[in-house]
Amino acid sequence: MSSLPPSLIGVDGGGTRCRFALLHHGQRFEVQGGPANLHSDRTAAIATLHQGLAALAQSAGLALPDLAAFSAYLGLAGVLRPETAAEVLRQLPLQNAQLEDDRKIAVTGALGTQDGTVLGIGTGSFFARQTAGNITLIGGHGLVLGDEASGAYIGRRLLQLTLHSRDQLRPETDLTRRVMAHFNQSPAAIIDFAAQARPRDFAQFAPWLTDSAEDATARDILREGAAFISRALDALGWQPPERLCPVGGVAAAYRPYLDPRIAEAFSAPDGTALDGALTLAASLPSEPRP
Amino acid sequence: MSSLPPSLIGVDGGGTRCRFALLHHGQRFEVQGGPANLHSDRTAAIATLHQGLAALAQSAGLALPDLAAFSAYLGLAGVLRPETAAEVLRQLPLQNAQLEDDRKIAVTGALGTQDGTVLGIGTGSFFARQTAGNITLIGGHGLVLGDEASGAYIGRRLLQLTLHSRDQLRPETDLTRRVMAHFNQSPAAIIDFAAQARPRDFAQFAPWLTDSAEDATARDILREGAAFISRALDALGWQPPERLCPVGGVAAAYRPYLDPRIAEAFSAPDGTALDGALTLAASLPSEPRP
Numbered sequence: 001m002s003s004l005p006p007s008l009i010g011v012d013g014g015g016t017r018c019r020f021a022l023l024h025h026g027q028r029f030e031v032q033g034g035p036a037n038l039h040s041d042r043t044a045a046i047a048t049l050h051q052g053l054a055a056l057a058q059s060a061g062l063a064l065p066d067l068a069a070f071s072a073y074l075g076l077a078g079v080l081r082p083e084t085a086a087e088v089l090r091q092l093p094l095q096n097a098q099l100e101d102d103r104k105i106a107v108t109g110a111l112g113t114q115d116g117t118v119l120g121i122g123t124g125s126f127f128a129r130q131t132a133g134n135i136t137l138i139g140g141h142g143l144v145l146g147d148e149a150s151g152a153y154i155g156r157r158l159l160q161l162t163l164h165s166r167d168q169l170r171p172e173t174d175l176t177r178r179v180m181a182h183f184n185q186s187p188a189a190i191i192d193f194a195a196q197a198r199p200r201d202f203a204q205f206a207p208w209l210t211d212s213a214e215d216a217t218a219r220d221i222l223r224e225g226a227a228f229i230s231r232a233l234d235a236l237g238w239q240p241p242e243r244l245c246p247v248g249g250v251a252a253a254y255r256p257y258l259d260p261r262i263a264e265a266f267s268a269p270d271g272t273a274l275d276g277a278l279t280l281a282a283s284l285p286s287e288p289r290p
Numbered sequence: 291m292s293s294l295p296p297s298l299i300g301v302d303g304g305g306t307r308c309r310f311a312l313l314h315h316g317q318r319f320e321v322q323g324g325p326a327n328l329h330s331d332r333t334a335a336i337a338t339l340h341q342g343l344a345a346l347a348q349s350a351g352l353a354l355p356d357l358a359a360f361s362a363y364l365g366l367a368g369v370l371r372p373e374t375a376a377e378v379l380r381q382l383p384l385q386n387a388q389l390e391d392d393r394k395i396a397v398t399g400a401l402g403t404q405d406g407t408v409l410g411i412g413t414g415s416f417f418a419r420q421t422a423g424n425i426t427l428i429g430g431h432g433l434v435l436g437d438e439a440s441g442a443y444i445g446r447r448l449l450q451l452t453l454h455s456r457d458q459l460r461p462e463t464d465l466t467r468r469v470m471a472h473f474n475q476s477p478a479a480i481i482d483f484a485a486q487a488r489p490r491d492f493a494q495f496a497p498w499l500t501d502s503a504e505d506a507t508a509r510d511i512l513r514e515g516a517a518f519i520s521r522a523l524d525a526l527g528w529q530p531p532e533r534l535c536p537v538g539g540v541a542a543a544y545r546p547y548l549d550p551r552i553a554e555a556f557s558a559p560d561g562t563a564l565d566g567a568l569t570l571a572a573s574l575p576s577e578p579r580p
Contacts (some may be wrong), residue, residue, distance in 0.1 A: 039485065080478035080481060080482070081478050138457040138458070138459065139457060141453050141477070141481050142481055142484075142485065144446070144481075144484040144485060144487075145446065145449055145450045145453055145480065145481060145484045146450065146453060156434070156435065159435055160435045160436065163431050163435055163436055167428040167429065167522075167525065168428070168525045169428065169521055169522065169525050187431070188370035188371050190435065191370060191431050191432055191434075191435060192370070194432075194434040194435045195329065195432065195434060197434075231459055232457075232459065235457060235458045235459050
């Protein structure tokens, strides 16, 4: 037996981009690839994963087949079913790999093995609590039916409330006027945009909200999001002073809108989702199963 | 000059089906055709309109070119821009026609020329008030950003709250259990369905809500819808005892959830949107413009 630690592969795959990491002979290599949305385009996603793994091998001076026996953990957005995971894994050049959706890698990256709760709020959203090694998950169901409080959700809500302001259902504010200007004063242009928009297209408006704390429309939307976060924390059984890690580009923006007992528990995550994927890879048996 | 009244054509076109009517020599002819969604498939929609007009001519013993000079009014779902209307009209065998979205024909059909307010709530939703011949419109922006309280909106909301009940964010009820059974206890199946669903696919669940008045989930969703209706009526300036016409398959179901002052003003519409299209056709100049 070698005294070297096992070589590990971690993948954090999302609809915008994928990150690949390799720990090998004490060195860490990282590469980035394109989007991998298994839900909307599985063939393209598998091609992206292949390319990323090949680039990862190359960065470490290895050939792609060298990776086959390494322990690998892949967390990919939009993996709804174990059958999907198994089918994708069969098409990858990895023999000792596990594939799940991308929530667990985020939790493990943020908390390691410690207890705590994660507010995963980026383009999408999910909420997770880890206690004694068990993870309970809420949300992560996608924008059509869920992803409440997420960047995509609040961006879409801004467009909706802008239409409401045009219909005299609520007052115009600087922010709704900014949206109307962006769409050349045309409600039809907003509706056309929304009909084609993917979550990340709606999420482009999230910074408009999080940077406009003085605006009544922004405040209403972020308060709605904060109320949902509080409900999720209650459902998970979170209580202060348990650690609460904001993860994703939007989570921290809710801090001023949350009950002070919640805001005070905010704590920076230990690491990224990619770190979490490597940690989970290390927990796999180091030899391929027979 | 002939003493006969002018021949009139009315069209009520929607994403599910189109209705065509012809008043000719004192007789009324009607035919139905397939869907005409100008937003998602303009070529197919124009073909549907051609076929419907041809069938209408045939039903009256006329040839298609005979219709050209008749006054025609077409109300079609999803016409967001005047340019779209002009382009579609140029491709139809009608020389004296007007085309708009389908809200005005619904109002004219329901109210004629009288004052009143229309709750247009079927698969989609809109709210309209007619005073002294002027119509003010709210909503009708489509399901992604609007159509609040509509059949599609409340059907989608039922699926969302069913996922919430699975996430322990709210209690299960008979209705959420019925949804879970319909989808074989699989949240992934609900999410897959929603990713592909058109408004009418979500709207198939609306009767589950409107027929379940005792269920807490149904009540919560219908109360939200009723609250939006009240806001829309306030924004339109509606006051009792002004007439309030429910139009569309869902509107009347809100009656028990509305303030009694509102519910008491409910009044059956005078006619259908197709009747409204014929009335509006009669208001066009009877000869083609030069």
